[in-house]
Amino acid sequence: MATTTLPLVRASAAFPLMIWLRDNGHPLDCVLQDAGLPSAFVADPDQPIPLRTAIEFLHSVARAEGLDIGCRVVTPDGIDQLGFIGVLVRASQTPREAFQLVTRAFFHHGSHGMLTFTPHAGGATVRHVFRVPLDAEALFVTQQFITALIVSVVTREGQDGSAPEHVELTPHPVLGLSLLEPHFGCPVCPTLTGAVAVTFSDQVLDRPFSQRRVPLDQQVTEGSGAIRGDGTLAGSIRTILPLLLARGGEPTLAEVAHFAFMSTRTLQRRLTAEGTSLSRLIGQERSARAVALLTASTTRVQEVAAEMGYGSGASFTRAVRRWTSAPPTRLRKGTTGD
Missing domain, CATH: 1.10.10.60 (Homeodomain-like)
Incomplete structure (x- = not known):
């Protein structure tokens, strides 16, 4: 899984974590400095940052705050904090439409991650996979964070009965997956492919959002600025x-x-x-x-x-x-x- 370009992701990918740190009394400027990020970067959620920095930022907080931090930092409306990804969700009428919009635009969110939405009988599965080499513990922490963000698409309005039917992700090499089931309210199983997989029922996916739909500017689907450069x-x-x-x-x-x-x-x-x-x-x-x-x-x-x-x-x-x-x-x- 060698890379040919430097893997990048939008700064907004770290925003749920930064908001949690700020709200829990952590000096955000110092935390960002330790992660190798200038504090000014929080002003632009669409600014590209090294994917490795974002992953190591989350992993370092997990070592200090607990290995299930990736679940705990994401609020029910956590997806709204992800820059133009959040705008796409707010422009959707149902979770199904939100996932369809986000998966089409995800190409512009990060250079080395892929998100897919696959319908099947009775529901659909959202999958995410990194195209970079990560160890099992880094995957455990990062994939639970991604899973929590995926789930927040359907929980953002606080509706009951919005839990996924099934979750697959990489187990912690020592602790397995036992830490995570209470966070998702459904069976959490080891992934066989290295990808996150979150399955929802049609009932959950087609439940209309009650909040007023936000008009969508067509340009927002690409964020601001290229995430993949010129390919070199x-x-x-x-x-x-x-x-x-x-x-x-x-x-x-x-x-x-x-x-x-x-x-x-x-x-x-x-x-x-x-x-x-x-x-x-x-x-x-x-x-x-x-x-x-x-x-x-x-x-x-x-x-x-x-x-x-x-x-x-x-x-x-x-x-x-x-x-x-x-x-x-x-x-x-x-x-x-x-």
């Missing part, structure tokens, strides 16, 4: 470089390789085959950011240099000259000096 490894790295650079400092080769589920040697080799390198990609992103800051405002060059992480105006000026063959002052709009 370099393109997928470019997608998250602004986020990684916003933390301060530069991402290392080892860090990016970890996000990509690759060794550093494999990452280097594949980038070389695409005619680039991580340092070149970082330089291009810094160049684009610096030019944007210099041309879009009249902020002093010294302040732009500080925002870009340069210790002195002189080092920033040399970098700008290297990128653009011009000094920062020449790039200003409406000013000729700093």
Whole structure:
């Protein structure tokens, strides 16, 4: 299950967890910093983040708060917290329509996960599978979270009799699945395929939502911005470089390789085959950011240099000259000096 691009997911995938942490008195800024995420990213639920970061974020909280945390953080309306996925659910008349809309749009939610909705006699099954290598404990924690979100589509209005008929997911390597049955109110069995499978009856799927339907903008089905880049490894790295650079400092080769589920040697080799390198990609992103800051405002060059992480105006000026063959002052709009 080797990856060819860096696996990404929308930031909204972590929102139910962050809301739970905030509501339970955890200092969210510190928790996000420990997870390698800048606190500012919460302002944009559709922003892509490394899938590995989201999974490890949930797993770290599970180790501290209990291995069934993936179930406990999801409220009955948890699906509404998932950015444009929540918008699709709110635009639906029934759970069946919601699942049909979400599965068609899920391609735009994450680059290495697949969601399907399969009708059968008496009901239908929703399945989710990751296309990345994860150990059994990480799958146990992550798949219960995904299962709870799937179930929240039918429980979001607090109606009785909305439990699934059957759930399949990866057991914990030591504890099995005994922790989870009380959360789902139905039999929970080991998956034979590695995928989450949640089965609902037709009665549950076709029960109309009582809340007023929200009109759907056609563009919302794709979120905001591409989640798969241009299909290259370099393109997928470019997608998250602004986020990684916003933390301060530069991402290392080892860090990016970890996000990509690759060794550093494999990452280097594949980038070389695409005619680039991580340092070149970082330089291009810094160049684009610096030019944007210099041309879009009249902020002093010294302040732009500080925002870009340069210790002195002189080092920033040399970098700008290297990128653009011009000094920062020449790039200003409406000013000729700093």
